[in-house]
Amino acid sequence: MDYKESLEYLYRQLPMFSRVGAAAYKPGLDTSLALDAFFSHPHRRFRSIHVAGTNGKGSTSHLLAAMLQAQGYKTALYTSPHLVDFRERMRINGQMIPEEKVVDFVERFRSSGYEGRPSFFELTMMMAFDWFASEQVDYAVIEVGMGGRLDSTNIISPMACVITNISPDHMQFLGSTLPAIAREKAGIMKKGVLVVIGEAEGEVRKVFEEKAAEVGAPAIFAQDDALLSSCRTRGGVLECSSPLLGEFKCALTGDYQRHNINTVLSALKMLRKAGIEISDEAAERGFAEVCPLTGLAGRWMKIADKPLTICDTGHNEAGILSNTAQLRRVAEEKRSDIRMVIGFVADKDLDHILGLVPREAKFYLTNAAIPRALPAADLAKKFEAIGIPYEGVWESVGAAYEAAKAACAENDVLFIGGSTFVVADFLAAIQPA
Secondary structure (H helix, E strand, O other): OOHHHHHHHHHHHOOOHHHHHHHHOOOOOHHHHHHHHHOOOHHHHOEEEEEEOOOOHHHHHHHHHHHHHHHOOOEEEEOOOOOOOHHHHEEEOOEEOOHHHHHHHHHHHHOOOOOOOOOHHHHHHHHHHHHHHHOOOOEEEEEOOOOOOOOHHHHOOOOEEEEOOOOOOOHHHHOOOHHHHHHHHHHHOOOOOEEEEOOOOHHHHHHHHHHHHHHOOOEEEHHHHOOOOEEEEEOOEEEEEEOOOEEEEEOOOOOOHHHHHHHHHHHHHHHHHOOOOOOHHHHHHHHHOHHHHHOOOOOOEEEEEOOEEEEOOOOOHHHHHHHHHHHHHHHHHHOOOEEEEEOOEOOOOHHHHOOOOOOOOEEEEOOOOOOOEOOHHHHHHHHHHOOOOOOEEOOOHHHHHHHHHHHOOOOOEEEEEOOHHHHHHHHHHHOOO
C-alpha cells in the first residue's frame, strides 16, 4: 500500500466520527485496551499530559506542547480532528508523522492477525502512541477526542491532567445538562494525578470537586489562581501580564484565548511543582511562537488585512458567542460590514446556534465536503424559517469564499467558520497548488 491507499483504508474501512457523526460513535475503552495490549502498551514508554474540555482544549494542548518543546524536550502532540492533512493529528516537535510511518503502521496492523474492528479514532490513536514510543519522546500532550471517561485516550496514565471548561456540545452523547457533561470530562481524573480545571461554576464545580475527592486527585481551579493580570490586543498579538511570568506576548488573539491563557499559566505552575523544568523564557516562547512551533491553525486566524479575513473553528454555543462578540467589536472599530461564510454539521442544534450569530452580517451559506455536513440548501431553509436574510448558497466553501471576497469593500471584515470542517475546506482551498 502507498500513503494514499493507507489513508483510504483508514477512512473507508473504519468509521470516522468527524465525517459521518453518530454512526461512528463508539464509547468505551475495551477496544482501546485490547489494541494497547496488542501493541505492547506503547503509552507506558513516555510521560503524558491529558487535556479535556468543551472549548479550548486544542489551544491549551498546543500551548503546553510549545512550552515543553521550547524548553528542549522531545515533545509529542496528539490532537483531533485535522484540518487539511491527516498527519496533523500527531506531531513530534511540531513535525507531522512522516507518510512512510503511516503506511508502515497500517501495513503492520493489516498483517498482524488482530481480530477486532477498531474505530478510525482508536486505530489512529494507537498509531500515534506507537510512533511516539518508537521515537522515545520525553513528553506527549494528549488531547481527548470527545468527553473523557469513555474516550479512547483515557487508557493513558498521565502525570497531569487539564480540563479547560464545560459548555453544551455533543449533548446526544455526553448528557443533556452541564453537570452530566462535566461528569464525563471528569472521568480523566486519576488517583494522585494533579488536575487543573480552567473554568467551573456552581453545580459543574461541585461535580469536579466531588470526583477529585473520590479518586484522590489533587485539583487546582485556574480561575481561583487568577494568574493572568491583564491582556490586550496590540500589533496583532495579545500583550499579557502575569505574576508568574511578568510581561509576555501570545500569538493567539481570539477573545476566548484569555481563559485558555489563564488555564495554561495554572498548568505551567502545576507542572513546575511536579518537577518539570520549564523556564520563564521557554514559557514565553511557547506563548509567542505556538503556531510555528506546533502547527496550530484555525483559531481566530488572520488570513489577510484587506479585507480583514479571519477563520475560526469555534462551533458550539460558547465558541459562536465569543466569535460574534469579537466580530461585532472589530467591525464597530473599523466602521465596516461583517460578511460571513458559514456552514454547519447536520447534527448541530441550529435552532439555538443561529440565534447567536450576528444578524446584521451578510451571510454566504455553504457546506463542507464531508457526509456529515448539513447541505447549504437545507441551511438556507433554516435561515428563512427564522427570518435571517442571506446573500446566496454555494455548494463548496471555496466558491462561497470567493463570492464573499469579491463583494467585500477593502475595509470589511470577512469571517469563515461555523464548523471545523468549513475552516478545513477553506484552508485547503487557499493553499497554493
